[in-house]
Amino acid sequence: MLVKVQYQGVKKFVKFPSDRTFQDFLNDVKSKFGLARTAALQVFDDTDTNVEEDIFHELIEGSPHLCLTVRCPEEDITVGLSDEFSPTRSSTPSTCTDTLSLSSTDHEETERAVQNQAAMVSNSFSIDxxxxxxxxxxxxxxxxxxxxxxxxxxxxxxxxxxxxxxxxxxxxxxxxxxxxxxxxxxxxxxxxxxxxxxxxxxxxxxxxxxxxxxxxxxxxxxxxxxxxxxxSRKNPKRVRLEMTESAGPSRRRRIDDVQQLEGDACREAISFLVHTADEAEVMQKMKETFKHRQELVHNPERSADVLDVFPRFLDVKGLINQDFALLFNAETSNMLLKRWETAFKQKIINEAKTLTSTAEMRSLLNAAGGQGSENGRKKTKISPTEAVDRLVRFHKSCTSIEGLLSGREGHQPFLLGSGRIKGRIDHFYVAVDKRLIPCSGTSSLSAFDELFKVHYVFNLSYEESLVNFFTFLQTTVYNIDVGLSSESPRVRELHAKL
Known part of the structure; x- marks a missing residue:
């Protein structure tokens, strides 16, 4: 489909296939008119009515000959002010806003006038x-x-x-x-x-x-x-909420207060790690090679090699916790274990009790209440039982573990609890790329804490169907990238309740 678009009096056609999103359309418009990628655009129809995402597809499908007008929120303010205070202004749409042409002698006085008028305009759009x-x-x-x-x-x-x-x-x-x-x-x-x-x-x-x-x-x-x-009886394809590059496990973080080995010294430490049996030495050398490891996991061509280069994750407990604390700090690392019982557990159980009661929901609530449960199981919207199955699997200690790992679909990390019966787990592991990293703690809470941290230590995205769940923990419990992450309305609603 071709959509006619007008920006600052210039009209152009923009290609818009049916499977594209509203944001894709805005990005194509910016590219077509040479606007900055960071520009915030608003779309208006021929009656100057704001066109928003939820009705966009319906509008252009029902009015294929409509000419849409795009403007920036800042444009109405800055362009008007430029006309009043500047003898000339550029009409070239190289950015989303026009700049003021001011003489140096009048600069300070004019700047104050601009700020005052902009403030008045801003206030006129405020909501009582x-x-x-x-x-x-x-x-x-x-x-x-x-x-x-x-x-x-x-x-x-x-x-x-x-x-x-x-x-x-x-x-x-x-x-x-x-x-x-x-x-x-x-x-x-x-x-x-x-x-x-x-x-x-x-x-x-x-x-x-x-x-x-x-x-x-x-x-x-x-x-x-x-x-x-x-x-409106419209059933558009639901837009999947994803973590932006500036938030979540994929965000590059500064590493400052850690003494790191580089060059030959780093390579020698990595070689030493493979052979030493001293766990204290392993912990120290892993700490000193942390920066190199972060460069590795953020390199798309080498990120899958991290467990081959640093195999001690597979036999020495506590390395996940150490890397996570180096990435953030000890306080953030201890958030879940410190706050879960006192600040969150009972409130979340109470919230779950208000949801529609089903057999699987009752089973999970019984398990949360310590009464136990023997019920432990590919679509974006999944049931509570399926969600649990994506997070943790049980392995009976007398059976082969290789079969369970090889038969597991997907590549996102999950917890593996091993024991004679589900109600008594002897060991927890985090499964990553069909390999097992032993958890340092013995409780399910401490094991889940390490599962969450693995995403950051190895730069792994959250399981698609559990993005909202992990994002809730990330922002609300661990206080990581608050305000930077895309959160669903339900996640934000839980912020308010908890």
């Missing part, structure tokens, strides 16, 4: 939190089921998953009745702000505005957007 709060309360008081939402929050100071869904359904119904089937970005933001203003404990403390899990204006995601898509 108190007004937004009244809007949401009005919706709940008028709609069936709204009083139940208010009463539950009044009693518990939070909302169950099902009640939160009811809240979103009510406010979206109210929104579309007043503003039509495709409300604007500001209208969606108003309701999202109104929700966290009326229900403060639902605010996400880890996000910039606190309401991005209800509506994220930059990405067009959130519970409100999801509900609007459902109402």
């Amino acid at each position: 939190a108190e007004k937004a709060k009244r809007t949401v309360r009005d919706a709940l008081e008028k709609k069936s089921g709204g009083e139940e939402v208010l009463e539950e929050y009044q009693t518990t100071k939070t909302l169950k998953h099902s009640t939160r869904r009811q809240l979103v359904n009510i406010v979206v119904s109210h929104m579309t009745e007043i503003h039509g089937r495709i409300p604007t970005r500001k209208q969606r933001e108003t309701y999202a702000l109104g929700i966290i203003s009326l229900f403060p404990s639902l605010k996400d403390p880890f996000s910039a505005k606190g309401y991005e899990h209800f509506y994220d204006p930059e990405k067009g995601t959130g519970f409100i957007s999801w509900r609007l898509k459902t109402l």
Whole structure:
């Protein structure tokens, strides 16, 4: 499909195959008009209505001859200011914003005027939190089921998953009745702000505005957007949330306060590691070659060789914990073991009890409560039992372990518990590339701690179907790359509850 696009009066066609995403379209537009890759663009139709991700495909398929206009959020401010304060301004769209042409004598005075006017313009687009709060309360008081939402929050100071869904359904119904089937970005933001203003404990403390899990204006995601898509009876391919290059296991991190070997000394240490039987020496030499190992795992052509170059991961316990602590610090490394029992475990169990009750959910809750369970098992959305199976497998100690490893699909790391029965595990291992790294701890919690850390030590992406689960632990428990990682609305909702 060809989409006609206009930028600063220049019109061009942009190719847009049906399997491409809204973000792909924006990237193609930037390339076509020579804009910076980091430029933030907004799309408008011929009535100057903001076109957002959730209705983009439907709009261009229904109006193939439509000419879309793209602008930058900064453009309306900076271009207008340039016209007022500059005798001339460039019209070349080499970047997303125009610059001011100022004489040196008037520079300071003009800069202050620009800042003041920009501030006034910015304030004119701000949303009144108190007004937004009244809007949401009005919706709940008028709609069936709204009083139940208010009463539950009044009693518990939070909302169950099902009640939160009811809240979103009510406010979206109210929104579309007043503003039509495709409300604007500001209208969606108003309701999202109104929700966290009326229900403060639902605010996400880890996000910039606190309401991005209800509506994220930059990405067009959130519970409100999801509900609007459902109402439009559109079933687009779901966009998979991925870690950006600037966050998560793949992020390159500075290594400063660690004395490292280089050149021949590093090569000698690696050779020494293969032969020494002294575990204290192994720990020390592994520490001194940490930087070299990080270069190795971040090299796409050599990352798979790390266990061949450093085979002591396979027989010396504690090396995963040591590398992770060197990558971050001891405090971050101890986060899960330090905080799980006191800060998270019971709250997560209580949250799980509010979800739809199924046999497998009850089994997992029984196991979490210490009552045990003998039930332990390729799609993106998976059941709780399947999720557990992606994380940990049981190996009966009297049977062959090679068969279990060779028959395992996928390449992401997982835990292997070995023992006579599931209720009594003797040893835990992290399985990586069909090889076993012994866990230093004997509890399931400490073993899972090492499973999480392996992703960072070896630069391994999270299992696709468990991205949201691992991202939740990464940001909420370990406090790693908070604000840099892509998080689903459900993850952000849990931030607020926990």
